[in-house]
Amino acid sequence: MAHAHESNTKRIWVVFGILSIITIVEVALGIVKPDSLHLTSVLGTSPLNWIFIILTLVKAYYITWAFMHMEGEKKWFRRSVVWTVCFLIIYLCFIVLVEGDYVYEVFKNDHLKWLF
Numbered sequence: 001m002a003h004a005h006e007s008n009t010k011r012i013w014v015v016f017g018i019l020s021i022i023t024i025v026e027v028a029l030g031i032v033k034p035d036s037l038h039l040t041s042v043l044g045t046s047p048l049n050w051i052f053i054i055l056t057l058v059k060a061y062y063i064t065w066a067f068m069h070m071e072g073e074k075k076w077f078r079r080s081v082v083w084t085v086c087f088l089i090i091y092l093c094f095i096v097l098v099e100g101d102y103v104y105e106v107f108k109n110d111h112l113k114w115l116f
Contacts, residue, residue, distance in 0.1 A: 018062060019059060019063070022055050023059070025055065029048060029051060033048065043097075045097050045101075053093055057090070060086075064081070065082070068081075070082065
């Protein structure tokens, strides 16, 4: 036998480290909430929200890549799974942000009032 079974311990720690760093950044930004990122608006929401969305997509992609063993699959299969999910998540974020902003503007500017 030319190849012995290799331990995945190093790979597990690398994945753990990468996901931990991204999570720590998300938590730190959520606690600190810098005014320059939180009180401005870009494409209908704050840059802080866009950072959270992007970091969440990166984590989802990396989890899919590492734990669903996508790196060992054929290129067309990886792309069909990962890009479809990424597209649907981005589309969901877009719909939620646009509709949420519309509802907020209706209650803010029109004759309807907040009931809660």
